[in-house]
Amino acid sequence: MAVKQTAIALAAGLIFGAGLAVSGMADPQRVQAFLDLFGAWDPTLAFVMGGAMIPMAIAWVVQRRMAAPVAASRFDLPGTNRIDPRLAIGALVFGAGWGIGGLCPGPAIADLAIAPAPAAMFIAAMLAGMAVHRFAIR
Amino acid sequence: MMLPGFPDAMPLQGLAGGLMIGLSAAIMLLALGRIAGVSGLAARATGISAGGAPRSVAIAFIIGLPLGALLVSTMLGGVATTFPTSPWPLLIGGLLVGFGTRLGSGCNSGHGVCGMSRLSPRSIFATAMFMASGFATVALLRVGGWL
Numbered sequence: 146m147a148v149k150q151t152a153i154a155l156a157a158g159l160i161f162g163a164g165l166a167v168s169g170m171a172d173p174q175r176v177q178a179f180l181d182l183f184g185a186w187d188p189t190l191a192f193v194m195g196g197a198m199i200p201m202a203i204a205w206v207v208q209r210r211m212a213a214p215v216a217a218s219r220f221d222l223p224g225t226n227r228i229d230p231r232l233a234i235g236a237l238v239f240g241a242g243w244g245i246g247g248l249c250p251g252p253a254i255a256d257l258a259i260a261p262a263p264a265a266m267f268i269a270a271m272l273a274g275m276a277v278h279r280f281a282i283r
Numbered sequence: 284m285m286l287p288g289f290p291d292a293m294p295l296q297g298l299a300g301g302l303m304i305g306l307s308a309a310i311m312l313l314a315l316g317r318i319a320g321v322s323g324l325a326a327r328a329t330g331i332s333a334g335g336a337p338r339s340v341a342i343a344f345i346i347g348l349p350l351g352a353l354l355v356s357t358m359l360g361g362v363a364t365t366f367p368t369s370p371w372p373l374l375i376g377g378l379l380v381g382f383g384t385r386l387g388s389g390c391n392s393g394h395g396v397c398g399m400s401r402l403s404p405r406s407i408f409a410t411a412m413f414m415a416s417g418f419a420t421v422a423l424l425r426v427g428g429w430l
Contacts, residue, residue, distance in 0.1 A: 158347020168300020196301020235387020274381020
């Protein structure tokens with residue numbers, strides 16, 4: 146089971162990374178151009194989001210009819226629907242970092258294969274930020 | 284294909300890449316019963332987070348990301364990227380992204396793709412917040428003359 150799960154996760158990561166590269170989302174400048182409403186606005190990211198919603202919306206419909214996932218014993222999904230200050234502040238902070246660097250976690254990690262030096266610099270800082278949260282909050 | 288009025292936009296590539304991202308997230312959900320949230324999986328893979336996916340699953344998914352990008356880059360003869368020339372946007376941006384995604388329990392993939400498609404109010408709220416914050420931040424960068 147573990148080997149099969151690992152192989153499926155590797156394939157899923159590969160398809161995800163390929164999708165980021167195909168869509169132009171590996172380019173921080175393009176992502177920043179989507180956020181740049183007062184510059185030369187580039188709507189490409191909206192098409193990426195729209196495209197990603199289609200298979201996922203279908204997957205949620207299918208998921209509701211399944212007792213268990215194909216290669217795991219049970220669904221392990223976020224159950225909470227709480228909207229609290231943590232969620233709001235975290236999202237605001239994330240959005241600011243996303244705007245400043247033009248990178249979010251997926252593209253940054255995928256970019257290790259395309260522009261390793263700047264991607265690694267961003268990822269090192271990102272992991273440091275995650276570690277700060279781990280040790281500073283709760 | 285060109286989008287009238289937006290000479291730089293890549294609507295078809297965006298749509299095609301988006302479908303692949305959605306397919307990947309659908310595989311994670313239906314095969315493994317999990318959300319394809321990259322921030323959470325990265326935290327799990329590096330040991331920063333103890334909960335969530337089995338570590339081997341998280342590591343495999345994270346390793347897959349650059350492999351997929353490499354595959355596309357090789358097939359297309361390169362993928363265009365323009366990074367900030369100064370290290371500061373990368374370092375400050377990275378720090379804020381890392382902290383913010385942990386505090387807010389997700390990023391574009393988890394809240395944006397997986398949560399919004401599930402019509403989760405929490406994820407719709409988070410996505411609206413980080414989109415608004417991203418728009419405001421880039422507007423401020425522009426006003427400040429940094430763009």
